[in-house]
Amino acid sequence: MKLRGIDLNLLVTVDALLDEAHVGRAAERLGLSQPATSNALARARALFSDPLLVRAPPNGLRRTSRAEAIREPLRTALADLARIVTTGPPDLATLRGAVRLVASDVPAAALGTALTAALAKRAPGIDLIFHPWHAGDEVRRLERGEVDLVITVASASHGSLRTELLGTYPYAIVMQRDHPAAAIETFDLDCWLAFPHIVVSGRGDRQGSVDEALARIGRHRRVAVVAPTFLHALELLCDTDLLAAFPIGVMESNAAARLTSRPVPLTLAPVSLHLVRHHRTDMDPAVTLVAKLVREVAPRLRGEEAG
Template sequence: MKLRNINLNLLVIVDALLDEAHVGRAAGRLGLSQPAVSNALARARVLFGDPLLARAPPNGLRRTPRAEAMREPLRTALAQLAAIVAAGPPNLTDLRGAVRLVAFDVLAAALGAALTVELAKRAPGIDLIFHPWHVGDEVERLERGEVDLVVTVAPASRGLLRTEPLGIYPYTVMMRRDHPAAAAERFDLDCWLAFPHVVVSGHGDRQGSIDAALTRIGRQRRVATVAPTFLHALELLCETDLLAAFPTGVMVGSAAARLTSRPVPIALEPVSLHLVRHSRTDMDTAVMLVAELIRAVGPQLHDQEAS
């Protein structure tokens, strides 16, 4: 028997019938007619495969053994359902638990500080657990239930996933403030390509979408360093003559304060960030709260960077 085939109103009538062991009294208690309650008893007998109430002399009814066994569990279940329906939104200060997130390193660092401050105000019992960022498997880990929220560049709309945009970040060229290119009167393509570059790749790849764009116009750059994370790359930019073309969203944090930027001298598609979660968290107040805070904090980080 599937729950979707069970009428909850029928169970409410059955509860009254089992309690009263009398059709008339059950009808009066529920504000229903006796024929309606009798009809409900007939349907309940089919549902449970048991008479539930049997004739007893002189003109009464008695509960069957099956009815006696299910009487208290049914009452308890209905009471629990009533409590769920009657309960209001949970008090955020009473929430306890943990929310697991995956985001690339710079964003995780920036979000972590902002989210911790906000959670301390609104839901101090909620802990944040940032899981390591592995290139390309974030969504699969979400589907397996290993994490609760993922920030990724690729929207995921399949199955039971919930995806929403967080922001669009154009590319910019980053360098240390006293870099020779920063003093150039004109930062053009030749100036950009005159210096070695650093790229970020979790797999050690030296080529990416920027190199493909350069190839289309018959140019190439020298990738002198491949860093595994943006934080690593930003530190390298602060101490060397390396240049980087990164989405503006990574230019946050202490290292970013020592950097300056210039427009990329070729056309590049901007990067979009998305927040992804699974439908199993639709009723999880803690996860929904953290998702709400990420939506609120994300634009603030972008504004700080732009300023």
């Protein structure tokens, strides 16, 4: 039985019927006619596949064992729903708890400081826990409930997941400031491919979308180094003649302070970064707040001030 197929008004009537164990009194309590309440009881019996209330001498009704089992959980659930509807916005200053976030190293490093500072001002009782990045596993960890929010290039708007676009980032060629190629007036394809490259892959893959684009025009590059993280790669770029084709957002990390960039002499599709969350946290004020703050600080990855 899916929740969207259940009439909430019917559950309210069932609660009254089980409490009163009397159709007439339940009808009076709810302001309904007795025939309407009897009809609701019939629908409830079909919903729960149980009579719920059965005849008992001399002229009353008694609850079945199934009715006794669901009576308190149903009352609690309806009370919780009532609080959700009637309670005002939470007092962020009194919130306590932790929000678990997964992001690759560059978004975590570039956004982490601003996110932590914003959270300290808005809800100082909320702790932010960055979980390790496992390439390709972040959405499954969200589905399993191991984390609350994921910042990823993977869009996952399906089932119980919801995705929001944080930004789109074109590629740039990244190199150290005194790299030989940095002084070349015309940085073209031949210049780019004349130097060894570094790529980032959590799985150790040497080729990716850049190599596919090069193959389409009959060219290739030499990948001399594969790094597991962007921060590792940026450190290597600072002291070598390696080049990298990275989303321009990497330049906003402190590790890129000694680096410079050039436009890519090749057409590459930009990278989109998404924030993914699970519907189970829709009513969680702490997760909702952190998701809001992520959206506010995300412009930093485009070199813009956070809103």
